[in-house]
Amino acid sequence: MEKIIEALKEEAILARKRSIKSLFNSGADRIDLFTAEHGSFKIDYSKQNISSQGWSLLLDYYYKSKIDHKIHALFSGKPVNVTENRPALHFALRAPKDVRSLPKHSSIVADVHDELEAMALIVRKIRKRKWRGYSGKAITNIVSLGVGGSELGPLLVCDALQEIGSSIGDSIKLHFVSSMDGTQISQLLEVLDPERTLFIISSKSFTTVDTFYNVNTALKWLTSYSGSIELAKNHHFIGVSASQEKMEAWGIRKENQLIFWNWVGGRFSLWSTIGLPIAIKYGMDVFYELLEGGYEMDFHFKNSTPESCLPTVLALISFWNSSFLEISANAVLPYDGRLKLLPNYLSQLEMESNGKAVSVNGTEVRFKTSPIIWGELGPNAQHAFYQLLHQGTQDVSCDFISTVKRYHNGARPDVEADFLYQQQSLSLANCFAQSSVLAFGDIFAEKEEINPHKRYRGNQPSTTLLIEELTPRILGSLIALYEHKTYVLSCLWDINPFDQWGVELGKSISEEALRAIHEPNYRNKFDDSTKWLLTQVSDWSSKDDTNK
Numbered sequence: 001m002e003k004i005i006e007a008l009k010e011e012a013i014l015a016r017k018r019s020i021k022s023l024f025n026s027g028a029d030r031i032d033l034f035t036a037e038h039g040s041f042k043i044d045y046s047k048q049n050i051s052s053q054g055w056s057l058l059l060d061y062y063y064k065s066k067i068d069h070k071i072h073a074l075f076s077g078k079p080v081n082v083t084e085n086r087p088a089l090h091f092a093l094r095a096p097k098d099v100r101s102l103p104k105h106s107s108i109v110a111d112v113h114d115e116l117e118a119m120a121l122i123v124r125k126i127r128k129r130k131w132r133g134y135s136g137k138a139i140t141n142i143v144s145l146g147v148g149g150s151e152l153g154p155l156l157v158c159d160a161l162q163e164i165g166s167s168i169g170d171s172i173k174l175h176f177v178s179s180m181d182g183t184q185i186s187q188l189l190e191v192l193d194p195e196r197t198l199f200i201i202s203s204k205s206f207t208t209v210d211t212f213y214n215v216n217t218a219l220k221w222l223t224s225y226s227g228s229i230e231l232a233k234n235h236h237f238i239g240v241s242a243s244q245e246k247m248e249a250w251g252i253r254k255e256n257q258l259i260f261w262n263w264v265g266g267r268f269s270l271w272s273t274i275g276l277p278i279a280i281k282y283g284m285d286v287f288y289e290l291l292e293g294g295y296e297m298d299f300h301f302k303n304s305t306p307e308s309c310l311p312t313v314l315a316l317i318s319f320w321n322s323s324f325l326e327i328s329a330n331a332v333l334p335y336d337g338r339l340k341l342l343p344n345y346l347s348q349l350e351m352e353s354n355g356k357a358v359s360v361n362g363t364e365v366r367f368k369t370s371p372i373i374w375g376e377l378g379p380n381a382q383h384a385f386y387q388l389l390h391q392g393t394q395d396v397s398c399d400f401i402s403t404v405k406r407y408h409n410g411a412r413p414d415v416e417a418d419f420l421y422q423q424q425s426l427s428l429a430n431c432f433a434q435s436s437v438l439a440f441g442d443i444f445a446e447k448e449e450i451n452p453h454k455r456y457r458g459n460q461p462s463t464t465l466l467i468e469e470l471t472p473r474i475l476g477s478l479i480a481l482y483e484h485k486t487y488v489l490s491c492l493w494d495i496n497p498f499d500q501w502g503v504e505l506g507k508s509i510s511e512e513a514l515r516a517i518h519e520p521n522y523r524n525k526f527d528d529s530t531k532w533l534l535t536q537v538s539d540w541s542s543k544d545d546t547n548k
């Protein structure tokens, strides 16, 4: 193993000295070597700064690390979440009813489908306008209250599938509220009708303060109109959680409770009942298509050699860029507006999973782990931060993601479709042009540019992921593709991707700080900077009081 790592380090030294352009002149058929495809996905990673020798070394490292054993451990329900001593069975959420692949957890798939049927009952009741508020009126607005993994997945899917047309149309509007500061909920409550508003409390733990501050504000608002907390809770709240006891204790009616399980990580939970907003907006059939797409990608992941396995290919590239070329930023750049929330979703999926410095056995990690995953809708980002990508000093690896088939499915009147298709072609052309200029820099310039301000650095590595078209099924496969990429990366870095201990301390300190905002004596326990900040808050608020 050490030999491979040393050889990879050598390869990285060579890589830093060469241009990506030079790799295309090495005589090897780079396109043949560095493209891969499966189903509706095609990946071009030929503009990555990796030679064929480097790629074989990465594959050697993959085999020597016995990653296939770790993939087997995941799918056979072993406690791969070592620090919480749990399996990670999110893939079971998308397994067809008749699958019996988890001998140790034989009832799980049946439990999953029982809960999907319970969800279908609620979905049907809402979509058929049979869910009534405390005054008997039909619900017209649904507000999903949740944060992190309890929001980002459903939000991405609900936004991405808008073009398939939701059969509830505008009769029922869906909203998402997550931020603890109250901005989203206060703006919504100004326009919503309490008699016709239904809240979904989405929270695996059913304890997250961000969510419950929003819940309390919603409950107060509803109670002030219904005149009864009980009426408000019974008619206007659904609970989705891995904690049935906490839903019970809060007062969610049994038939309004949907559960999932501790073996589902929050950021892997959109396939569970956390996906309720998706099913309400698009119906259970679309939700099942999403699950099928995820299941299809599980099959590909489990049954492909690493060279032809799309999640593994993306993982090996990211491992190379982050751990050997030490490129600490990975920009996700969708060239399809329907995927504009994908960078946000992936930033939680990858950074909360692999933003770790301690390996599974508690020792310090050997390599730089997860890069900073960030991004924006590509065409818009061209007018925002591409300046830095093209002429800045920072190395950034980029993921260009675009769909190909669009607008010509007869869903739109021809004239419109033609214009829109031209826009799609323009977006594709920009996607390809940008990744080329990032890789090859000035070679596209008419003539040798001597003005240094107009030089293009090039040598920015990128991968382009082409998606045939965006259907619920293909979107399911896309998300599962990145979930498995994240898992393979965690195996390459020998870290546990399923815990997130790093998010806890800030939460507990914030409770102290909250008390200190209201109790000056309590501030002494804080550092001088925090003490000063706390004092500024009370100074400004007390000034307001004296001015009243």
Ligand SMILES: O=P(O)(O)OC[C@H]1O[C@H](O)[C@H](O)[C@@H](O)[C@@H]1O
Pocket (backbone or CB within 6 Å): 147, 148, 149, 150, 202, 203, 204, 205, 206, 207, 208, 211, 266, 267, 352, 500, 503
């Ligand atoms: O679903 P919940 O228990 O409310 O948790 C919501 C989110 O908060 C946590 O702090 C973690 O950062 C996320 O992994 C999680 O998805």
